[in-house]
Structure formats: structure tokens, C-alpha cells
Amino acid sequence: MAYQTDLIEAIFKAGSGNHQQAGVQVYHNNFIENGIRALSISFPTVAFFVEETDFRALAREYLLAQPKTQFDWADYGESFADFIMAHPNLVELPFLSELAELDWLIAQVQRSEDKIFEGESFVLLNEQALDRLVFEPAPGFIIAKFFFPVSQLYQLANDAELAVEGLQRSAFMQTLNKSMSDAINLDTPRSILLWRPDYQAQILSLDDSETALFTQLQNAESIDHIFSHFADTPEHISTWLSEQIVQKRIYGVLLKN
Amino acid sequence: MHKHKTLPKPEPCIGLGLRHLHYDQALNHQVEDAPIDFVEIHAENFFAKGGITRALLDDVQNKYSLSVHGTSLGLGSQMALPQDTLAQFVELVNRTQPMLVSEHLCFNRAMVGNKIYHSGDLLPIAYNDASLMQIVGNIQQLQDAIKRPILIENLSAYMLPSDIDESSADTMQEFEFLVSMCEQAGCGLLLDLNNLLVNALNQKSPEVLDSAFAKIKTLPAHLVGEIHLAGFSERQVAGFIIDDHGQAVSEQCWQLYAQVVKHLGHVPTLVEWDTNLPEWQVLVKQTQIARSIAIGA
Numbered sequence: 107m108a109y110q111t112d113l114i115e116a117i118f119k120a121g122s123g124n125h126q127q128a129g130v131q132v133y134h135n136n137f138i139e140n141g142i143r144a145l146s147i148s149f150p151t152v153a154f155f156v157e158e159t160d161f162r163a164l165a166r167e168y169l170l171a172q173p174k175t176q177f178d179w180a181d182y183g184e185s186f187a188d189f190i191m192a193h194p195n196l197v198e199l200p201f202l203s204e205l206a207e208l209d210w211l212i213a214q215v216q217r218s219e220d221k222i223f224e225g226e227s228f229v230l231l232n233e234q235a236l237d238r239l240v241f242e243p244a245p246g247f248i249i250a251k252f253f254f255p256v257s258q259l260y261q262l263a264n265d266a267e268l269a270v271e272g273l274q275r276s277a278f279m280q281t282l283n284k285s286m287s288d289a290i291n292l293d294t295p296r297s298i299l300l301w302r303p304d305y306q307a308q309i310l311s312l313d314d315s316e317t318a319l320f321t322q323l324q325n326a327e328s329i330d331h332i333f334s335h336f337a338d339t340p341e342h343i344s345t346w347l348s349e350q351i352v353q354k355r356i357y358g359v360l361l362k363n
Numbered sequence: 364m365h366k367h368k369t370l371p372k373p374e375p376c377i378g379l380g381l382r383h384l385h386y387d388q389a390l391n392h393q394v395e396d397a398p399i400d401f402v403e404i405h406a407e408n409f410f411a412k413g414g415i416t417r418a419l420l421d422d423v424q425n426k427y428s429l430s431v432h433g434t435s436l437g438l439g440s441q442m443a444l445p446q447d448t449l450a451q452f453v454e455l456v457n458r459t460q461p462m463l464v465s466e467h468l469c470f471n472r473a474m475v476g477n478k479i480y481h482s483g484d485l486l487p488i489a490y491n492d493a494s495l496m497q498i499v500g501n502i503q504q505l506q507d508a509i510k511r512p513i514l515i516e517n518l519s520a521y522m523l524p525s526d527i528d529e530s531s532a533d534t535m536q537e538f539e540f541l542v543s544m545c546e547q548a549g550c551g552l553l554l555d556l557n558n559l560l561v562n563a564l565n566q567k568s569p570e571v572l573d574s575a576f577a578k579i580k581t582l583p584a585h586l587v588g589e590i591h592l593a594g595f596s597e598r599q600v601a602g603f604i605i606d607d608h609g610q611a612v613s614e615q616c617w618q619l620y621a622q623v624v625k626h627l628g629h630v631p632t633l634v635e636w637d638t639n640l641p642e643w644q645v646l647v648k649q650t651q652i653a654r655s656i657a658i659g660a
Contacts, residue, residue, distance in 0.1 A: 109489065109528035110441050114473040114480050116527065128601035129522025135600060136484050144483075173480045177435045177448045177472075178407050220413035245413055305415035 118173050141169040144179035149186060149209040152202060154263035164190070180217065184210060201254040201286070208256045215246030215300050215307040224358030228351075231359060236330035241323055241350075242358040244301040249312070249320055251295035255285035257309040303354030328362060375657035376400045376631040377650045378430060381423065383408070388643035390422055397647050398654075401428040401462055403633050407435050410451040420459065430463035430589070430633065431456055435481075437471030438501040438515070439488035442479065449508060456509045463589055463631060465514040465553045466505070468498070468541070487520035490533040490540040495547070502548040514588045516553035517541060519561040519606035538578050542586065551588035554579065556619050557635070561595050561606045572615060576622050584627050592616050592653060593635040609639035612649055617656065624660035632657065 116130045117137055142165040146153045153161045168189050176182045187206035190196055196203075221242065230239055262268050262282065268275050297317040299310040312320060319335050336343045350356040378401035381389055389402065402423060409416050423429070433452060436444065456464055469485040488494045498515075506512055517537065524531040535543070541552060559575040568574040594610030612620075612634060620632070634649045 109524040109531040110470050110486075111473040111475060112527045113486060113524070114482055115475050117482055117484075118475070118480055127522055127526050128603065129520075129526065131601045132521040132603055132605065133482065133484055133486065137482055140483050173475070173478070174483055175478050175481055177445060177481055178410060179483055180407075180411070216414045217411035217416075218413055220417065302414065305418060 118170075137174075138166055138169055140179065141165060141174070141182070145169075145183055145186065148180065148183045148213050149206055151205045151209050151260050151263045152186075152190070155199070155202065155205065155259070164193070164196075167193075180213070186210065201256070201259065201289070204252045204254050204256050205259060208250070208252065208260060211248065211250055211300055212260075212307045215248065215302050216305075218246040218302065221245050221357050223354065227358040227360070230361070231329070234361065236333060237328045238362050239329040240326045240360050240362050241329060241332070241356045242360050243323055244303060244355050244357055246300060246302040246307060247324060247355065248300050249297055249317065249324055250300060251297050253292050253295045254289045255282060255296070257298050257311050258282045258285060260309060299355070301355050308353075323356070326362075329359070373629045375629050375654050377654045377657065378402055378428075378631065378633040379646055379650050380432075380633060380635045380637060381427075382637060382640060384640050385643045385646070386419055386423070390426060392426075392643070392647070394426070397651060399427065399647070399650055401430055401631065401633075403430040403432050403463075403635075406431050406433040406452055406455055409455055410448075424459060429459050429461040430465065430631075431459060431461040433464075433466040434485070435471065435483075436466050436501075436505065437469060437486075438466055438505065439468060439494060439498045440470035440472050440501070441497060442472060442474065444501055444504055449505065452505070453508045456511075463514060464509060464511065465516055465589065466502075467516045468518050468544075485518055487518055487522065487524060489524040489531040490535045490537055491531070492534065495540060495543055499544060499548040502544070502550050506548070506550065512550050514551045514553040515541070515544065516555050516591065517558055519555075519558040519565075521565065521601075521603050538581050542582065545586045552582065552586045553589045553591060554582075554587050554623070554630075555591040555593070556616050556623065557591065557593035557595060557608075557613070558606060560613065560615050560619065561604055564604050572619055572622075575619055576626075579623055580626065587627055587630055590620070590623065590630050590632040591635050592620055592632060592649075607639075608635050608637035611636075611641075611645070612652070617652065620653065621656050621660060624657050629657060 113130070117133045142162050145165045145168070146161065156164070168186055171189065172185055174182050187203045187210060190206050191203035221244070224242065258281070262278070268278055297312040299312055299320050301308055315335070319332060322332050333343055336346070377399070379399050381402040381404055392399065404420070409420050411417065435448065436452065467485050468488065470488050471484060471486055472479050472481040488498065502513065502515065523533065525533065544550070545552060556575070559578065560571060563571040563574050592612045593608045594613045594616065595604055596607050596609055597604070624630070632653055634646065634653055636646055636649070
């Protein structure tokens with residue numbers, strides 16, 4: 107059954123092999139069209155910021171350069187951000203690679219395993235030594251670093267109200283433009299937190315202090331350690347914790363393994 | 364003496380392919396006004412470990428009977444079934460306990476160099492003993508894993524394996540292969556009427572309807588567990604009519620369906636429309652046409 111390998115190879119390398127049958131061309135076209143559709147679903151923010159014809163051309167190049175080895179189209183595209191970064195025609199859109207990285211992360215967060223909010227587990231905070239406890243973060247909880255203001259760019263692509271010309275959009279664009287200019291001069295990237303409270307991934311921009319704190323939470327460090335951030339202001343612990351519970355960034359408290 | 368009652372004529376069972384665009388309408392649909400007996404989902408769209416698709420599926424299941432239609436296992440592939448994808452499929456079937464489970468008569472992947480390339484498409488297999496042994500083994504593995512028989516859908520194809528490799532010539536007819544496969548694997552058939560018609564049109568059969576129906580008449584009726592109805596675009600690619608599921612069910616397909624229902628009796632029937640999706644009500648109307656044909660048969 108060598109034809110299976112030959113046909114797959116011909117589909118991925120249409121035009122370069124010995125098999126020039128029209129049927130192979132149909133399957134090659136199907137692969138490209140299915141792939142473009144899949145990438146536009148996985149990378150909606152990238153698709154928003156480029157013309158449709160440019161996105162199709164970019165996706166097509168990627169599909170030819172990066173053969174699909176995954177069963178599910180939803181798992182294809184992990185290296186799309188790197189591909190964009192290295193693309194010679196996209197140097198004038200340096201933020202596009204980071205947007206692809208954000209889109210990919212959001213897709214993973216959206217599909218991450220469900221968790222049940224364990225409200226009663228917070229009673230452990232009063233019953234156990236804090237160095238024996240850890241927080242259970244929300245589904246998809248992850249910190250990522252970007253030079254460009256990707257959360258604002260994401261908002262611009264997804265907030266219907268910002269699509270309408272007016273004062274709100276004008277003010278937003280002013281702030282965004284300044285953030286974009288600042289990005290060029292940044293020495294270190296900015297952090298954002300991604301998590302999924304229910305069904306929709308959320309993004310929160312973090313300052314340095316918040317980044318340190320949420321990184322400890324992500325790394326399952328003890329609650330004792332996390333609360334040490336409030337050594338000078340212990341009265342703020344309750345407010346902070348309430349905020350994390352209300353925003354569903356923390357799903358419960360666990361005894362450390 | 365007991366009086367013998369006449370058994371009531373079975374009701375038609377007509378379903379609709381449920382795609383992302385129509386989730387809300389499907390959940391708000393008044394089935395009392397326009398019955399939909401089941402909906403078909405593509406298995407891979409619900410492989411995520413969590414998130415909104417799982418919750419949506421729970422809601423859909425509360426309202427409709429379900430058919431799980433796999434599109435990525437490639438049971439005719441020469442390569443072994445991937446255990447992680449198989450596990451996702453099994454988990455979905457176990458969780459949803461659908462009324463029907465189906466996959467395709469196709470392969471989709473092969474080792475190129477040191478990597479497995481995956482076409483994401485339904486590629487034709489040769490109708491010979493080697494292919495038969497391969498697909499029967501894979502179907503049995505899947506059926507053992509989900510502990511129930513599956514249905515295998517006949518394919519629309521744009522080439523023959525022997526076009527690529529002369530040693531992979533067919534040694535039997537498509538329907539001969541399908542019957543042998545069902546008998547050996549203990550599975551059933553998902554008879555896609557549109558695929559039959561597209562193949563007949565692409566092969567320039569002089570009598571498209573007659574040729575398709577003649578093939579169907581060779582099938583033992585008990586093997587056919589489901590029928591798919593769909594349309595195709597008249598726009599040709601590389602000289603072929605493409606089975607794009609992007610149109611209303613074709614007039615030829617309705618005609619063939621009327622003949623098939625009369626011949627086979629009531630078989631669960633699904634209206635497929637996967638691309639270029641219309642309004643929900645247009646799809647509902649298609650199921651009503653299917654139902655009226657089935658009732659009138």
C-alpha cells in the first residue's frame with residue numbers, strides 16, 4: 107500500500123512530485139482551504155489585523171512550510187508565531203508574532219480541562235498552617251510575557267463598541283498608540299495573566315509586583331509564601347483574596363502534596 | 364380467538380448536522396413545531412478537555428438524540444490507530460452514549476520521512492484484500508474500545524489509488540468491498556447518497572440515478588444503519604464536482620432518497636450542510652422535505 111505514502115506526499119508537495127493527476131490537485135486544494143479556515147479560527151486576532159488576502163497568503167505559506175502532523179486542526183499552528191516572526195515581509199508588523207502567540211495561548215486556555223470551584227475548601231485557611239496549603243488556580247491559569255500591548259490589541263479586535271467611531275474609540279486608540287510606541291523602547295516584556303473563569307478566557311495586565319505574586323501562585327508555591335507579599339500590609343490580604351475568588355482566578359485551597 | 368393488531372408503520376427518523384454557527388438556534392428550536400429526531404456532531408469538535416463545547420454538548424444532549432460522526436480516525440490507514448485520538452473518541456462516546464456512531468471508509472495519514480503527515484481529509488483506499496484486512500482490523504479495534512458497532516460511510520473520491528501506484532489496483536467493486544467489510548468487522552453502513560451521486564457524476568456515468576440505485580440494490584438492507592443527504596456545488600475544481608456540503612440537498616439526491624426509502628424502508632436519515640451555512644430555518648426546511656419523502660414512501 108505504498109500509494110498511501112505517495113498520495114500524502116503528493117498532497118503536501120503538490121507540483122513537485124511525479125503525480126500531477128487532477129485528483130491530487132483537488133486534495134491539495136482541500137488541504138490548503140481547510141488549513142486556512144482552521145488557522146483563521148485559531149488565530150482570529152492575527153486575521154483581524156491583516157487583510158483577508160494577506161492572511162490567506164500567509165496561512166498558505168505556513169501550511170506548505172509546516173506539514174500537518176496533528177490529527178485535530180485545533181492542535182495545528184503552535185509554531186505560527188515563530189513563522190510570522192521570521193517572515194521577511196512582516197518586519198513592519200512586529201506585533202503580529204506576539205498576537206499569534208496570544209491567540210494560541212487563548213485557544214489552549216479555552217480548551218483546558220474544567221475544574222469545579224471548591225468554595226468550602228477555603229475553610230482550610232483557618233484550620234491548617236499556611237505553609238502546608240496551596241491555591242488551586244482557575245482552568246488555563248498562565249502568565250505570559252509580551253513587549254507589545256497585546257491585551258489592548260486583542261480588545262480592539264474583539265470589542266464591538268471599539269469598532270464604532272466615537273469618543274470611546276478615540277480615547278482607546280490614543281492610549282493604544284502610546285503603548286505601541288513605548289513597546290519599541292521596552293527593555294523587558296510586560297506580563298499578562300490568562301485564565302478561564304467559566305467559558306471565556308480572560309486577560310489581566312500585571313505590574314511587576316503582581317507578576318511576582320501570580321507567578322508564585324502558578325508555580326503552586328505555598329500560601330504562606332504568597333501572603334508574604336503582604337508582610338507590610340496584612341490588612342490587604344482579605345481584599346486581595348476576595349478579588350481573586352470573585353474573578354474566579356482561584357478555584358480552591360489544597361493541602362500540599 | 365385473539366385478534367391480530369396491525370403493527371403501526373414506523374415513524375421516519377430525520378436528523379440534522381449541527382454546526383457551530385447554529386448552536387443557539389438549535390437549543391431554542393421548537394421541536395413541537397418542526398421535529399428534529401436527532402443531531403449529528405463531528406467528534407473532533409468536542410475533543411477539548413474542557414470549556415464551552417463540553418457545556419454546549421450537555422445542553423444539546425438534553426434536547427436531542429445524538430449521532431457522533433468521526434472525521435479524523437482514518438480507519439483505512441496503513442498506520443496503527445493513534446491511541447490518544449482513539450481515547451478521545453472513546454471518552455466522547457462513553458460520555459454521550461449517542462444513538463449512532465460513525466466514521467469513514469478512508470485513510471488520512473502516512474509516514475513521510477520520519478514524521479506522520481496528516482492530510483485532514485478523507486482519502487480513498489484501494490478496494491482489495493490488503494485494504495480490507497487493514498480497515499476491518501481498525502474497525503474492530505474501535506468497536507472493542509467503544510463496546511458497540513459503528514457505521515462506516517462510503518466516500519466521494521477524486522482519484523483511484525492505482526492512479527498513484529499501479530500495484531494498488533482495485534480487485535473488487537466498491538459495494539462488494541463494503542459488504543465484505545461489514546460482514547467481517549460486524550459494522551454497518553452509513554449510506555451517503557450525495558457521495559454516490561458525486562462519484563457517478565465525476566465518472567461521467569450516463570444514467571447517474573440509475574447507476575447509484577443499482578449499486579444500492581446490491582446491499583443487504585440490514586447493513587444500512589443511516590443515510591446522509593447533501594448537496595454539492597456545480598463549480599468544478601480541476602474538472603471535478605466537489606462534495607463540499609455547501610448547498611441544499613440536490614434534486615437528484617431527493618429523487619434517489621425517495622427510491623432508497625421505498626426500497627430499504629425507514630432508516631435514520633441526516634441532512635448534512637457543513638460549509639456556506641444558511642439560516643437555521645433553511646436547514647429545518649430540508650429536514651421537513653426529507654420527512655415528507657420518507658412518509659410518502
